[in-house]
Amino acid sequence: MTTFTVKLPGGADWTPQFVGQINEDKCIGCGRCFKVCGRDVLALVGINDEGQRIAVDPDDDEDEEYERKIMTIANRDNCIGCEACSRICPKKCYTHGSAQV
Numbered sequence: 827m828t829t830f831t832v833k834l835p836g837g838a839d840w841t842p843q844f845v846g847q848i849n850e851d852k853c854i855g856c857g858r859c860f861k862v863c864g865r866d867v868l869a870l871v872g873i874n875d876e877g878q879r880i881a882v883d884p885d886d887d888e889d890e891e892y893e894r895k896i897m898t899i900a901n902r903d904n905c906i907g908c909e910a911c912s913r914i915c916p917k918k919c920y921t922h923g924s925a926q927v
Contacts, residue, residue, distance in 0.1 A: 829924045842907020843922035848897055852917045855895030859911035859920070868911065869900035 831841045845867060860868045870882040872892030882895055897919070912920035 844907045846921040849919045852919045853896040862910045865904040
């Protein structure tokens with residue numbers, strides 16, 4: 827298998843690094859990655875005191891029913907490999923990898 831690489835207009839090669847996983851133990855649910863990703867790849871979920879995941883409206887400030895919030899990968903196939911999510915993440919929760927074709 828070979829790695830997918832793109833030739834940029836300036837002549838440099840670029841290999842997209844697609845989202846692989848999020849370390850939920852490190853994630854603080856700040857939502858910065860969610861805001862920077864315009865591709866609907868990520869979703870914020872709340873975890874209640876029983877450990878159940880509950881969908882969270884990122885514009886809602888009500889935190890009463892959640893023990894904590896974390897980011898999850900909702901639509902992996904929408905990722906374009908820009909790595910903006912990992913660059914903005916204050917806790918460095920993301921791992922990425924190149925696509926194999």
